Amino acid sequence: MSTRAGHIGSVPLPRAGHGNLRWVVIAAVVVVVSMFVVGGKAQVMRLGYQIDELEKQKRELERANRALTIEASSLAAPARVEEIAVKRFGMVRPAKENIVVVKRRQTAAPPQAGAPKGARSAGER
Amino acid sequence: MLVLTAMGFVLIAARLVFLQVIERKDLSRRAERQQERLMKLDPKRGTIYDRMGRELAVSLDVESVYGVPSEVEDPRAVAGRLARVLSQDPRDLQRKLTGERQFVWISRRVEPAKAERAKAVDPGAIGLTSEARRFYPKRALAGSVLGFTDIDNRGLEGVELQYDDLLRGVDGWILAEKDAKGRTVFPGGHGFQYRLPEPGRDLVLTVDEVVQHIADKELDRGLADSKARGGICIVMNPHNGAILALSVRTAGRGRGAFNPNDPQHYRPDEWRNRAVTDAYEPGSIFKAITAAAALEERVVQPREQFDCSAGSIHVADRVIKDAHQNGVLTFADVIAESSNVGTIKVAQRLGKAKLAKYIEAFGFGRRTGVDLPGEIPGIFRDHRLWSGVSLATISIGQEIGVTPIQMAAAYGAIANGGTLLRPYVVAEVRGRGNEEGTRTALVAAGRVASPETCTTLQRILQKAVESGTGQKAKPAGYTAAGKTGTAQKIDPRTGRYSKDDYVSSFVGFTPAGAPKLVILVMLDSPVGVVWGGSVAAPVFRAVAEQSLAYLQVPPDDLGGRMLLVTR
Numbered sequence: 001m002s003t004r005a006g007h008i009g010s011v012p013l014p015r016a017g018h019g020n021l022r023w024v025v026i027a028a029v030v031v032v033v034s035m036f037v038v039g040g041k042a043q044v045m046r047l048g049y050q051i052d053e054l055e056k057q058k059r060e061l062e063r064a065n066r067a068l069t070i071e072a073s074s075l076a077a078p079a080r081v082e083e084i085a086v087k088r089f090g091m092v093r094p095a096k097e098n099i100v101v102v103k104r105r106q107t108a109a110p111p112q113a114g115a116p117k118g119a120r121s122a123g124e125r
Numbered sequence: 126m127l128v129l130t131a132m133g134f135v136l137i138a139a140r141l142v143f144l145q146v147i148e149r150k151d152l153s154r155r156a157e158r159q160q161e162r163l164m165k166l167d168p169k170r171g172t173i174y175d176r177m178g179r180e181l182a183v184s185l186d187v188e189s190v191y192g193v194p195s196e197v198e199d200p201r202a203v204a205g206r207l208a209r210v211l212s213q214d215p216r217d218l219q220r221k222l223t224g225e226r227q228f229v230w231i232s233r234r235v236e237p238a239k240a241e242r243a244k245a246v247d248p249g250a251i252g253l254t255s256e257a258r259r260f261y262p263k264r265a266l267a268g269s270v271l272g273f274t275d276i277d278n279r280g281l282e283g284v285e286l287q288y289d290d291l292l293r294g295v296d297g298w299i300l301a302e303k304d305a306k307g308r309t310v311f312p313g314g315h316g317f318q319y320r321l322p323e324p325g326r327d328l329v330l331t332v333d334e335v336v337q338h339i340a341d342k343e344l345d346r347g348l349a350d351s352k353a354r355g356g357i358c359i360v361m362n363p364h365n366g367a368i369l370a371l372s373v374r375t376a377g378r379g380r381g382a383f384n385p386n387d388p389q390h391y392r393p394d395e396w397r398n399r400a401v402t403d404a405y406e407p408g409s410i411f412k413a414i415t416a417a418a419a420l421e422e423r424v425v426q427p428r429e430q431f432d433c434s435a436g437s438i439h440v441a442d443r444v445i446k447d448a449h450q451n452g453v454l455t456f457a458d459v460i461a462e463s464s465n466v467g468t469i470k471v472a473q474r475l476g477k478a479k480l481a482k483y484i485e486a487f488g489f490g491r492r493t494g495v496d497l498p499g500e501i502p503g504i505f506r507d508h509r510l511w512s513g514v515s516l517a518t519i520s521i522g523q524e525i526g527v528t529p530i531q532m533a534a535a536y537g538a539i540a541n542g543g544t545l546l547r548p549y550v551v552a553e554v555r556g557r558g559n560e561e562g563t564r565t566a567l568v569a570a571g572r573v574a575s576p577e578t579c580t581t582l583q584r585i586l587q588k589a590v591e592s593g594t595g596q597k598a599k600p601a602g603y604t605a606a607g608k609t610g611t612a613q614k615i616d617p618r619t620g621r622y623s624k625d626d627y628v629s630s631f632v633g634f635t636p637a638g639a640p641k642l643v644i645l646v647m648l649d650s651p652v653g654v655v656w657g658g659s660v661a662a663p664v665f666r667a668v669a670e671q672s673l674a675y676l677q678v679p680p681d682d683l684g685g686r687m688l689l690v691t692r
Contacts, residue, residue: 059186066185073180073262078338093671099602101680 162227162301168294170257170278171325173271173285175334176369176552182271182285182385184257184278188240190231194224196250206246207231210239222250233276234258259285265382267337269373269398270330270497270550273385281388282396284550286498288328291554297322329553331367331565336360339671340370341382344646347664348376351629351651357400357529358664359645360672363537363634365567366546368495369642369672373399401493401500404526405647408612409463409594409657410632411522413586414535415472416460418483420578424474427457427581431467438466441513445469445521448611457585461593463609465521472520480520481508486573487535488545494568495530495548503527522612533645535573536607536632539583540640542576544569587637598631598662600669602680606640607633607665609657614650626650631661635669636681644668 074080085091144152173182190211197203204219211218211232221229231243234256244251259274272283280289300318340358348356353376360370374382375395383395397403419425433451437444451464459467472480484490490505504526511519518524530548538545547568555562574582586606589595594609610630613622630647634640646661646668654660673680 063186066183069180070183070185070260070262073183074264076179077263077266078335079264079266079342082338082342093674099680099683101602101683103679 160302164299164301166297166299166320166322167257167278168296168322169324170259170274170294171292171327171555173292173328173330175267175330175332175337176367177333178329179334180262181267181330181332181334183260183262185260186255187234187258188237188253189233189256190235190240190243191252191254192222192229192231193250193252194222194226194229197222197247198250203247203250207243207251210242210246211235261385263334264386265384266334266341267330267332267371268383268385269396269400270332270368270371271385272398272498273388273396283385283398283497284328284330285385287496288326288551288554291326292328294325295323324557326557327555328551329555330550331362331369331552332371332550333369335675336672337370337372339675340372340668341374343664343667343671344372344374345382346667347646347648347660348374350663351648351660352376352653353629353648353660354650355399356649356664357645357647358668359400359529359533359643360668361533361537361548361643361645363540363546363640363643366534366537366548367552368548368550370668371398371400371550373397397499398497400529401495401497402528404501404503404528405628405649406525406612406614407522407527407532407630408610408628409465409522410532410608410610410630411525411527412460412463412468412520413539413582413608414484414487414489415468415475415480415520416456416585417487417539417574417578417582418480419456419471419475420581421483421574422475422479425456425471427455427585429456430454431456431459431464431470433459433464433466435466438469438517440469440517443514443517445517457588458593460585460608461589463589463594468521469517472516475520477508477511477516480516481511483573484519484525486545486571487538488531488570489525489527489535493528493530493534493548494570496551496565500530501528503531522610529645529647532630532632533643536634536645537643538573539579539586540606540634540643541579543572543574543579545571545573583634583637583640586633590633590637594656594658595631595633595662597658598633598665598669600635600666600673602683603635603669603673603678604637604682605633605635605665605669606637607631607635607644607662609662611655611657627655629655629657629659629661631657631665633665635673636678638681641676641678642669642672644672 170184172180172184175181194200200219200222204215204222207213207218208215213232218231221231231251235243240253244253257278259278261268261271261273270283272280272285272287274280274285278293280286280292285292297320340360344356344358347353355373355375357374358370358372359368361368383391388396420427430453432453433447434453436450437446445465447465448463451462451466454462454464454467456467456471458464459471484505489503491502492500506515515524534545534548537548547570549565549568551565553562553564583606586608587604589608590598590605595607598607598609599605608631610628610632612628612630613624614626614628615621616623616626628647628649629651630645632643632645634643644665646664648661648664651660
């Protein structure tokens with residue numbers, strides 16, 4: 001077996017090989033960018049669907065809220081409240097004899113500015 | 126051959142020039158018409174609140190089902206399945222779903238679950254759309270004031286009609302496109318044309334739902350007790366003309382009071398607010414107007430005496446009688462005891478022109494301007510056209526037609542010291558978003574009498590309640606002033622006053638010294654006991670007692686049972 005010593009030199013790739021790699025890199029970049037773009041678009045669409053779904057839920061909840069408002073308003077109708085008060089709880093309006101009107105006595109004007117501390121107006125007890 | 130081919134090309138070229146150049150505008154317009162679909166967006170109708178902000182009329186979105194007949198492959202089968210879901214006539218549905226139309230209503234305002242089941246029958250041809258439906262959560266409460274809307278949410282009666290422009294809002298629209306199959310496509314992007322609907326304004330009424338309930342309940346009780354055909358009760362603030370309650374009832378139809386949720390179950394005459402649309406002869410409650418005129422013109426003094434012992438008076442060719450025998454009465458007693466003879470004697474001192482002047486000043490014969498639809502001016506003839514008996518009959522409330530709202534406004538003027546005010550039911554039109562709302566301004570229609578005259582008249586009317594014909598109107602714990610009326614109705618068969626058909630009324634204010642409420646009660650055709658003091662006055666008392674307590678007006682007549690405290 002004979003051995004040849006010496007500089008083996010570089011192994012030049014064929015020219016066509018350089019061009020292929022470039023195209024591969026470009027294609028990879030295009031694919032990656034496209035994936036980002038498509039992914040972004042898909043994300044936008046997904047979010048759009050979510051927004052749409054949430055809008056729908058919001059509308060439904062608003063409608064339910066209004067329906068409950070109407071129901072609450074209907075349940076608070078004075079005729080119904082009075083009927084429950086009278087029939088279920090046996091409530092009655094107080095008779096004239098049971099009413100005592102508490103009437104506030106007119107008090108005198110408040111003390112003037114500069115009046116001694118603790119001084120009382122004429123009407124105060 | 127070549128020539129023929131060339132001619133063919135020339136013809137085609139000419140046709141192309143004709144279509145693309147000459148007819149271009151017209152054809153592109155026609156294409157747009159065929160491709161575009163303008164979809165209307167309904168605005169949300171405004172809410173109506175009572176004066177404390179409680180909902181009286183509210184709109185709620187509900188589903189409506191529509192069909193696209195051009196998309197239905199088997200109208201009979203689809204109609205059959207829809208009919209089962211919606212409980213409708215299958216033949217009627219089949220007729221709707223047959224043809225090439227793009228839109229038909231199948232059923233409007235249905236329950237959400239039912240609507241979903243209807244859509245599932247044929248999702249390609251059956252669609253759902255939201256529509257607002259009007260609800261009146263308090264049912265019959267203030268029904269004749271609120272009115273109602275039609276299926277397209279247009280106001281048809283009451284406040285709903287009067288304020289329709291404000292409540293309704295402004296329609297919106299979307300310019301959508303149709304694809305080749307006629308389906309709606311929303312283009313989106315920059316070319317997307319639309320206008321969002323502007324919601325209607327909310328209204329705040331002067332009506333208080335509790336006072337309204339009290340008026341409704343007590344009027345119903347009055348109708349049941351008197352077996353009257355119908356009745357009206359108005360509760361008004363005499364200091365600004367705000368109507369706190371307006372109750373209109375028609376008895377004996379077995380359907381209860383008018384409920385705006387189901388207007389189709391009532392006859393059109395039951396929709397009407399008869400407090401403003403109908404005139405009636407007021408009878409003796411009108412004597413207060415004659416008294417105000419006489420006092421203001423100083424032709425009489427409260428203590429001046431009138432001989433009413435004859436019990437009747439000859440006027441022209443007629444004899445007008447008192448309801449019961451009176452002796453010599455002071456002018457105050459003439460009014461308190463409701464003497465026709467005494468009132469006519471006073472009116473004769475006034476004369477036609479002066480009485481007519483005051484009747485007009487009190488607003489009779491013209492609309493009050495209340496913000497409710499269909500108001501009539503009543504019937505009041507020029508005094509130059511009066512007959513020999515007119516002065517006498519008009520002074521006691523005959524030969525004149527007034528609306529209940531006119532009468533309440535006139536007593537409001539007596540109660541507030543002489544200013545006739547325009548009654549109103551809408552206190553505020555609320556603004557959109559942060560916009561400021563508009564509050565209704567007080568409108569004075571004129572001065573009818575001096576404060577002194579009004580004070581004197583208030584005392585006379587208080588006497589009518591304390592010792593006269595209106596004693597049953599006295600609310601427990603409060604003073605009151607007012608006048609009874611029992612007016613004969615005209616018998617349509619004879620054209621003369623009926624002997625057994627009356628309008629019984631009571632109108633007054635309370636507390637007498639510092640009036641907070643004017644209350645009018647009118648009962649149409651009571652049976653048996655017909656006197657206003659017996660059938661209408663108790664309704665006044667009940668409404669006054671409960672309303673004043675609710676409004677926290679301190680009693681002014683508790684017979685010394687008051688406790689003075691000092692802060």
